[in-house]
Amino acid sequence: MVLVLVNLILILSCIVGISQSQLQVGFYADTCPDVESIVNGVVRDAFLSNSNTAPVLLRLHFHDCFVQGCDGSILIDNGPNAERHAFAHQGVGGFEVIERAKAQLEAVCPGVVSCSDIVALAARDAIALANGPAYQVPTGRRDGSVSDVSMANNMPGVSDSIEQLKAKFSQKGLSDQDLVVLTAAHTIGTTACFFMTDRLYNFFPSGGSDPSINSEFLPELKSMCPQNGDVNVRIPIDRGSGQTFDNQILQNIRSGAAVLESDARLYDDEATRSVVDSYFDALSPLFGPLFETDFVNSIVKMGQIDVQTGTQGEVRRVCGSFN
Structure with missing residues (x-):
């Protein structure tokens, strides 16, 4: 009898563990039914004031998930050792948009909606505003209780080789296809010339410019930087389509017109090159693969990296501070 009870307890605990580890669409349907409309309204207002809000919020989601999982750790601002001050996060923004949404949510359903869920929802809404695909976001994340600048040391970087990029994505449970389509999120947004200097003028190992840059595109890049x-x-990171969410950046990569070195590296590897090319097959529009569908699958997958759920973590009252 005791053995039966022990086994029953173990089974129940496993079921609870599984249920807590899973996010679900409509998680706040009963506890905060207006969560998505509130976040959407805040993001829309920010976008109407500054269209660069879209890539900023998308990048914030990516950077949050790649360090300790999607737990809102990048939002914490508790001094110089906070994660958000890591070199790998330089240029990341959108914090004020998340705080604005959080303040409105706290006014109607205090202590219910996590900051990490707001980040995921805001990224989704930003993508749609940039004419990207609409999709459902599984929610139920809890906010983490650690923010350490050193934990961002292994973020993917613009000068990473394709081997490094594949390894960093694989460590997060993401495939070569995920690497390609999530990199294609660079279809919107800009980069600083700071990240272009070595690629244009001191490319390793022989100096000069990266030989993979299209000879017609190189003078254009040098004139901008x-x-x-x-x-x-x-x-703009996406030559010719920097304000619209589409697959133009993958076409740029194919033609040697990638702006960022890490984007160009996707064409160095047989596996990632085949994924890039697959979206331009003559039969792709009829039989797939479809870029937008694959992107949605990958960003939803990314949004579940090492999430904290159930009784783990906390729901912050202010996104920039632990409770």
Whole structure:
């Protein structure tokens, strides 16, 4: 009898563990039914004031999930050792949009909606505003209780080789296809010339420019980021389609017109190159794969990296501070 009870307890505990580890669409249906409309309204207002809000919020979601999982750790601002001050996070923004949404949610359903869920919902709404795909976001994340600048040391970087990029994504449970389509999120947004200097003027190992840059595109890049020029000047990452969420950036990669070195590296590897090419097959529009569908699958998958659920973590009252 005792053995039966022990086994029953173990089974129940496993079921509880599984249920707590899973996010679900409509998690706040009973506890905060207006959560999605409130977040959407805040994001829309921010976007109407500044269209750059879309790539900023998308990048915030990516950077949050790649360090300790999607737990809102990047939002904490408790001094110079906070994660958000990591070199790998430089240029990441959108914190004020998340705080604005959090304040409105606290007014109607205090202590219910996590900051990490707000980040995921805000990214989704930002993508839609940039003419990207609409999709449902599984929610139920809890906010983490650790924010450490050193934990962002292994973020994917613009100068990473394709081997490094594949390894970093694999460590997060993401496939080569996920790497390609999530990198294609660079279809919206800008980068600083600071990240272009070595690629244009001191490319390893022989110096000069990255030989993978299309010879017709190279003068254009150099004119936007001249040698010894202002490294803070920002340029579109997606040549020809920097304001619209589409797969143009993958076409740029194919033609040697990728702006970022890490984007260009996707064409160095047989596996990732085949994923890039697959979206331009003559039969792709009829029989797939479809870029937008694959992107949605990958970003939803990314949004579940090492999430805290159930009784784990906390629901912060203010996103920039632990309770």
